[in-house]
Amino acid sequence: MHLLNTATFKLNAGDQAIFKQKEGYAILSHRWVGEEISFQQLPDVEPELCSGKTPSSTPQIDKIRGASKVARELNSQLLWIDSCCIDKTNAVELDETIRSMFKWYGGSKVCITYLDDVESTGGRGPAIFNSNEVEGPSKWFTRGWTLQELLAPNNMRFYNKNWVYIGTKHDHADALAQITGIDAEYLTGKKSFREACVAVKMSWMAGRTTTRVEDIAYSMLGIFNVHMNTRYGEGMEAFMRLQQELLTASNLLIDESLFAWRMPKPEAGIELCSPRQEIEWQEGEWGLLAASPEWFKHSGRVVIDGTSKIQRPPNEFKVARAGVIAYIPSVGTTKSEWVFRAATVWSIVGVPLVYIPRTMLPKRRGRKAFEYPLKACIPDQQGRLRPVRILLSPVPNGFQRIHSTEFVEGIARRDPRRGPVEEGKVLQPLLGNTE
Numbered sequence: 045m046h047l048l049n050t051a052t053f054k055l056n057a058g059d060q061a062i063f064k065q066k067e068g069y070a071i072l073s074h075r076w077v078g079e080e081i082s083f084q085q086l087p088d089v090e091p092e093l094c095s096g097k098t099p100s101s102t103p104q105i106d107k108i109r110g111a112s113k114v115a116r117e118l119n120s121q122l123l124w125i126d127s128c129c130i131d132k133t134n135a136v137e138l139d140e141t142i143r144s145m146f147k148w149y150g151g152s153k154v155c156i157t158y159l160d161d162v163e164s165t166g167g168r169g170p171a172i173f174n175s176n177e178v179e180g181p182s183k184w185f186t187r188g189w190t191l192q193e194l195l196a197p198n199n200m201r202f203y204n205k206n207w208v209y210i211g212t213k214h215d216h217a218d219a220l221a222q223i224t225g226i227d228a229e230y231l232t233g234k235k236s237f238r239e240a241c242v243a244v245k246m247s248w249m250a251g252r253t254t255t256r257v258e259d260i261a262y263s264m265l266g267i268f269n270v271h272m273n274t275r276y277g278e279g280m281e282a283f284m285r286l287q288q289e290l291l292t293a294s295n296l297l298i299d300e301s302l303f304a305w306r307m308p309k310p311e312a313g314i315e316l317c318s319p320r321q322e323i324e325w326q327e328g329e330w331g332l333l334a335a336s337p338e339w340f341k342h343s344g345r346v347v348i349d350g351t352s353k354i355q356r357p358p359n360e361f362k363v364a365r366a367g368v369i370a371y372i373p374s375v376g377t378t379k380s381e382w383v384f385r386a387a388t389v390w391s392i393v394g395v396p397l398v399y400i401p402r403t404m405l406p407k408r409r410g411r412k413a414f415e416y417p418l419k420a421c422i423p424d425q426q427g428r429l430r431p432v433r434i435l436l437s438p439v440p441n442g443f444q445r446i447h448s449t450e451f452v453e454g455i456a457r458r459d460p461r462r463g464p465v466e467e468g469k470v471l472q473p474l475l476g477n478t479e
Contacts, residue, residue: 045141045148046083046129047122050112053093055086055129056122060144060151063122068153070120072111073193073200075184076255077160080104080127107158110207114156118201123156124148126189139274146192146266155197159184162204170219172210173202181223188254188263194224195237195267224248225344238269241348242290243301243420246340258282260337269295280316280335280475287333288363298361301420303332304346304432305339307448312339318474322366323439330448331472332361332368346422346432354419354431357465364469367442372468373414413437415452422451442469 046055047069063069081089081104089105093112100106108125115123130141141148149155159182161175175182184190194200200213213220214232221228226248230237237245245267254260261282262274270289275282290302307313310327316335317325334340362369416436421429433452436443 047124048112048129050115050121050123053090060148064151067121069122069124070115070118070154070156071124071149071152072156072158073190074107074158074160075187075190076127078104081108083128083131086128111156111158114203114207118154120153142262142274143265143271146196149193149196152197153199155193155200157200157202159202160205165204165208165210168219170222172216172219173223185223186252188249188252188260191249191252192263192266198233241301241346241420242299243304243340243343243346246337247344249337250341261286283336284333291361291363299348300418301346301348303418303434304343304420305334306342306450307339308341310449313448313473316475318476321474322441322471325473328446328448330445332370332445332470333472335475346420347429348420349429354417366474367469367471369467370470371465372443373465413446436470439471442471444471
């Protein structure tokens with residue numbers, strides 16, 4: 045990794061441990077606007093940066109100079125800026141940097157957050173972060189990478205377009221919570237954001253964008269504490285791989301809120317499907333893994349408490365080709381099961397077992413859809429926690445989720461089954477070209 049000397053504007057190479065042991069470093073959080081100064085271009089603009097000439101020939105040079113000035117004022121001689129401190133022509137360095145980005149932001153002495161479209165200098169409430177370019181908060185809040193930049197550092201200071209100090213993350217935690225949907229206690233560190241379930245963390249990313257489709261997934265690696273290699277060009281498959289890592293990572297417990305999403309509109313899945321599929325997919329049909337964080341937009345209240353009644357075997361979910369292996373109740377929830385149980389009890393107490401038509405005997409799950417409760421809950425209108433239930437339907441070679449735009453509403457018809465279960469594949473649609 046390279047850090048910028050805030051006085052000479054030369055790059056210093058080293059690893060994080062060395063920089064932290066010496067004097068520490070500042071780090072810049074910003075949104076890219078126009079052609080930012082790259083690693084290769086930095087030596088060419090170094091004379092202008094050192095000259096003190098104002099205004100600079102480009103806003104991007106002004107940004108580097110302004111961030112460096114603030115860093116020096118905060119007693120930091122070294123500064124990391126993602127635009128000019130990464131050699132993006134070096135695939136190994138780029139991959140390593142992306143996978144360690146969260147650690148670098150979390151290890152900084154101070155995070156300087158530059159809001160280039162904000163003019164406010166004081167006050168309280170969300171309005172202090174209002175943009176002068178669009179209605180509502182700064183565009184900084186709409187970027188995918190800035191989510192981890194908001195969560196990772198403890199000491200985060202906000203500055204407006206003129207580098208006037210606005211306040212810290214702690215000062216404005218309540219306002220930031222209203223803007224981002226992230227609990228203020230997670231922002232202040234009173235509670236670790238890692239306590240939030242997967243669905244809630246995904247909901248924080250809903251509404252954010254990145255220049256490259258893959259970066260939606262890559263920018264969340266540190267938030268979920270998972271590791272995976274970058275593969276630019278894979279499109280939305282990156283988000284699929286991220287979810288698969290959440291199911292298989294040895295350092296994580298399986299969090300079933302990963303499946304607690306709702307498709308934004310019935311045709312959303314069909315619009316993303318590749319024409320080559322094992323089965324034909326219709327509106328509202330999908331697998332267990334969402335296509336985008338946008339599908340978690342309304343999952344911010346999901347919790348993983350209150351699901352003790354749901355019993356599953358160990359390693360209950362496994363990643364498979366074009367799907368996820370899950371344990372599915374093997375017997376249908378039809379009246380035939382209750383008739384059979386009643387007849388068995390009658391025979392035990394001395395009443396002859398009456399003839400039961402073959403069609404009334406318990407059978408393996410047929411073609412009917414059935415409720416599948418997750419180990420995740422959501423409050424109902426009275427504030428009581430209810431298990432999130434989705435609808436699965438049998439199809440050739442497995443199952444699929446149907447009515448994916450909703451959760452099953454109302455009180456469960458019965459407690460989650462404790463009877464026989466068997467492995468079944470919940471199929472996952474193949475995504476089309478989503479670069």
